[in-house]
Amino acid sequence: MAKASSSRQAITANRLRDGAVVYLAVDGNWSENLAQAATAPDGDALKKLFDRAAQSARQNLIVDPVAIAVDDVDQTAPVSFREKIRLRGPSVRPDLARI
Amino acid sequence: MPALDHTGARVTSWHVAADGEPINPSTPTLVSLAHLIGMNKAVAGVLLESDADLDQAGARLANLTIAGVKFTTFKDGRPFSIARLLRTRHGFTGDLRAYGPFIPDQGAFLVRCGFSSFEVVDGFDEAALRKNIAHFSYNYQHPLSVTASIVALRQANAARP
């Protein structure tokens, strides 16, 4: 199986008050929609995103921010299996799927 | 650095002496366990690490008027056992102070294990500590602190006519 190639990263976290999966969006807010996520092509850009995420964590908006790889072609798709499940919801409950 | 008693009121900090440092008998001072064992003079108190072997100190612990036990992190719960051993097995009846990075939400646990005062860093949430100590009306375990355990209260109620 061909591996998805990825050179871009986005930042994900869980929202503090309800635990929802969120992504750092281009406008600096946190969105439940990966399509709105800001993606970084390199380390410097990623660091900038991280600084913003750390600020959000200090403001008690989100917890545990991490960088995730997103697919080069389809930037609304995470590369790792774990992140796919976080994005969509439990694979065994399609009725509860987020997207 | 402030110190607090078990009600959360401010009290004076004790001096912690480096090994070999001359002890001023008029200042409340803690020394290390090794130092205590090596000394033949009476000394005010000892500051125990969380892995202290209390048996080494023999009967000396009972004669001390102050002692401290040091947390390495709040997650390392060994000081709770050390405190209980000091109180129940080594006859220590003086003021027992917690040192190191314990958290306000451990206040009641500390008091119930026999701690009677706290050395805290600036910015420590003293109000949260006071609240925590006073929060529960009852506890299940046989306590070292003053309140009766739930078991004892049940016994007392059952004995009432």
Place this chain on the structure above:
Amino acid sequence: MYAYDTYDQTFVDQRAAEFRTQVARRLSGELTEEQFRPLRLLNGLYLQLHAYMLRVAIPYGTLSSRQLQALADIADKYDRGYGHFTTRQNIQFNWIKLEEAPDILADLAVVEMHAIQTSGNVIRNVTADHFAGVILGEADDPRITCEIIRQWSTLHPEFSFLPRKFKIAVTGSLVDRAAIRFHDIGIRIRKAADASLVHDIYIGGGMGRTPFVAPLVKANLSKAGLLSYLEAVLRVYNRYGRRDNIYKARIKILVDALGVDEFARQVEAEWMHTKLEGADLPEAEEQRIRAFFAGPAYETGLPATPIETPDLRETGFADWCKTSVFPHRVPGYAVVTISLKPIGGIPGDATSQQMRAIADLAEAYSRHEIRVTHEQNLVLPYVRQIDLPVLWRKLACEKLATANVGLVSDIIACPGLDYCSLANARSIPIAQRISERFAELQQQHDIGPLKIKISGCINACGHHHAGHIGILGVDRKGEEFYQIMLGGTGDETAAIGELVGPGFSSNTVVDAVETIVKTFLDLRQPGEVFLNAVRRLGLAPFKERLYARS
């Protein structure tokens, strides 16, 4: 069952109130996440992949109808209409909001429930034989000991920051349904020769990265000395258990490093002191707790078997009786296990509707009492045999009458990568596909008793080490892979399963399980069950068939 007095109730109410202020401090930013995490964990609140997860304690797996009703209400009001029963006899809700968690704890307190010590490095919810009090040949109802331990361990001031979590299980039977030898402490209550109750204490069992079957450390401990002995064990562990490496921090590593004899000696030396320190329960308090477990007033003169009507004979009632109905110690009664493992379903999940239905059925047919098994099923402990047919029909209406308890499709599975932030691979879909592969009930009955247990990572919440067939999900270069173990068991002949060989992809793991079962069917002796066949044959024939070059 146990009922709170004002002390218990005040305590749990105050605990819920305390958590409300802690959550408020977190939401306002007074507490950082680092400071808050241990506090929320001590109240059973995890942050998982999709949301917060709340693990509610079901002490020794005993629930009242009213409590199960309340859990159903919580599922609807704060979650998405379902809950997951776990191998710790607890229930987990998967879609919890932090800001609502204090309300849930308050709702739980109303029905004498809580989430205290369902997480963290503390003495966890004490588990018990799910047939406690109703099975033949029991020396004592283990739940009495469990309740005593529950109270003693609740917010214990000395043992709330242990090196690692600490799990205790208790049985009063020689047949072990509580997997006591896979616990940090396993307790077997026996009747001594003079008819007094004594405890055999097994210490240092566990699963995870380094599985151990617990050795017997103390035999014939008198009932009166139990708490002081436990206090001695916990003190030795608290002082000398390793804290430098999370994988070596459980008590099993300490017992193994010191050797059983030296460990026992240290505990014994400590016990000489703790005995005198007042931890042991006064006889009157033991009697007070014991009285709650006297069981219901049984009817006498009930017919000993259900009345068989022709329609029952045809519709699978007999199959259900064979797997789900167990003998009760009182004539005319039966113990009924409700399978939460429908073919293709999610092991241990129940909808709020199912919870309410079971609560109602327990109300009508089981003296308002339900048990949760560590195998993720539920039990109705006090069913009159004459009520079995109607109970079966009503269970079937809720899809709760699958006749597979103890069979190949009665699979334990942890939440795995579908929910759990620690997971390496999914567990649930594997369980679903295996149960679909063996969907044919007659075939399952033909295969006989077979326990499959699946974990999504080395933490072993799915007890894979103790599965007749154990399956462990691992991550291999970003792909889900599954290792298979054979010959494990959590019963009185406790053994750790042995790795059969290289792992299988998620595409091939179900075929591999089928190959193992077929190999067994080909090689078994008349009447032989799977576990015994593996013990007799060893792994060789299974390996041969699994890894034969095609």
